[in-house]
Amino acid sequence: MRISRTAPWAAGLAAAALLLIPASATAGQHSATADTAQAAPQASPVTVDDYYAPAAGKTGAALKTALHDIIKTQSKVTYDGVWNALKVTDQDPANPNNVILVYSGRSQSKSTNGGGVDDWNREHVWAKSHGDFGTATGPGTDLHHLRPEDVTVNSTRGNKDFDMGGSPVAQAPGSFTDADSFEPRDAVKGDVARMLLYMAVRYDGGDGFADLELNDRVDNGTAPLFGRISLLKQWNQMDPPDAFEKRRNQVIYDTYQHNRNPFIDHPEWVNSIW
Numbered sequence: 001m002r003i004s005r006t007a008p009w010a011a012g013l014a015a016a017a018l019l020l021i022p023a024s025a026t027a028g029q030h031s032a033t034a035d036t037a038q039a040a041p042q043a044s045p046v047t048v049d050d051y052y053a054p055a056a057g058k059t060g061a062a063l064k065t066a067l068h069d070i071i072k073t074q075s076k077v078t079y080d081g082v083w084n085a086l087k088v089t090d091q092d093p094a095n096p097n098n099v100i101l102v103y104s105g106r107s108q109s110k111s112t113n114g115g116g117v118d119d120w121n122r123e124h125v126w127a128k129s130h131g132d133f134g135t136a137t138g139p140g141t142d143l144h145h146l147r148p149e150d151v152t153v154n155s156t157r158g159n160k161d162f163d164m165g166g167s168p169v170a171q172a173p174g175s176f177t178d179a180d181s182f183e184p185r186d187a188v189k190g191d192v193a194r195m196l197l198y199m200a201v202r203y204d205g206g207d208g209f210a211d212l213e214l215n216d217r218v219d220n221g222t223a224p225l226f227g228r229i230s231l232l233k234q235w236n237q238m239d240p241p242d243a244f245e246k247r248r249n250q251v252i253y254d255t256y257q258h259n260r261n262p263f264i265d266h267p268e269w270v271n272s273i274w
Contacts (some may be wrong), residue, residue, distance in 0.1 A: 015147060033225065046146035046158035049107035051141055055262075064273045067262050079135045082122050084112055084150050085256050089248045100244070102147035102191070103172040103184050115151060125192055126199040127159035131210035139203050139212070143252045144261050145195040157182045159217035161227045162192060167226055180219040190239025193232035194263040197270055200226070201262070212220050214274070236263065236270045 020180055043132035057064040067136030077085055087110045092098040098107040112119050123241045125145040135140045149157075166178030184192050196214065210224035217227045241249075241264045249264045263270055 017073055048107075048260075050233045052262065052265070053089055053261060059272045061273075063269060066199055069202055069268070071198075071202050071259045071262065074205070074257040076137045077141045077256055079122075080135060080142050082141055082143065082146055084145055086122065086146065087113075088255065089143060089251050090148050091243065093247075099148045101149050101153070102188055103153050103169070103175050104150050104172075105173065105185060105187065106150065108148075108150075108273075113148070115150065117174050118180040119151050120148045121154055123147050123152050123154045123157070126212065126226060129159045130223050130226055131203075131212050132219060132222055133209050136209075139199065139209055142199070143256055144200070144202070144249075144259075145200050147195075160195075163228055163231060185238065188239070189235035190241065190267075191245050192233040193239075193270075194245075194261060194267070195243070196226050196232060197236070197263045197274075202259075205224055233270055233274060236267055 019268050021081045024204070052067075052070065055063055056072055058066050087099060090099040090102075091110075092100050093139045095107055096179050097110060099110055099120065100107055102123060103126075108120055113121065115121060124148065125147060126139070128134050128140055131139065135141065139145075150171050153169060153175075154174075156169055156177060159178060160177065160182040162183065163181035164176075164183050165182065166176040166183060169177050169182075170176040172185065174187075176183040199212050203212040212224050212226070214229040214232065215225050215227050217225075217228050220227060245264055249261050
């Protein structure tokens with residue numbers, strides 16, 4: 001099944017999300033389970049505005065630095081723990097037994113995770129070879145860019161940069177690929193952009209990992225670079241955060257990593273930084 005932004009459940013869920021996650025709302029009480037994340041003690045709930053207070057009034061490089069300093073404080077999830085986390089973060093709003101596959105848009109049983117044909121596995125939207133971080137705890141297990149996807153589609157995407165055009169991707173309606181790039185379906189173009197933008201702010205050469213940056217090219221290979229930034233900025237505007245993406249951000253904050261993707265909360269910051 002493909003997820004439509006105009007589907008009745010999406011409209012209802014979007015309305016609920018506006019009630020649950022306004023800018024001045026409570027950002028959430030931290031909680032974590034031992035098998036998925038380290039505990040991150042929090043004296044009291046904080047609002048989303050409070051969370052981003054150190055970034056208030058900043059633009060450009062100063063804003064990027066401020067956001068990095070905010071979101072780098074996080075709990076870590078193990079790579080095995082990612083399996084169970086994705087069953088919660090990407091749960092189908094219409095069927096709690098299923099997850100939504102990011103590029104395919106298909107609703108699929110949570111129990112079919114694995115490596116076989118038609119199973120779903122863990123897609124690194126920022127391909128792990130771009131910076132050579134593999135599945136190391138840190139960027140390799142960061143839930144803000146890990147999504148469920150069909151095994152075959154995941155393999156087709158590989159480590160390609162994002163661009164427009166190519167041939168249709170089997171089992172991922174609306175997605176296209178060529179030799180050096182991948183185009184996701186329209187409904188998640190903005191999601192993809194904001195995941196990559198998050199990674200470029202969160203990982204700046206500290207933590208023992210490469211400095212992840214965005215550029216305006218494809219075929220970046222194993223360099224810690226991803227493109228194309230001009231297109232990602234367009235996608236961020238044409239496909240704003242929806243209820244599914246906002247809920248996902250909140251669940252990651254509340255239950256697992258206790259940090260947020262600032263570009264879901266404030267999409268306008270993209271043009272301010274890049």
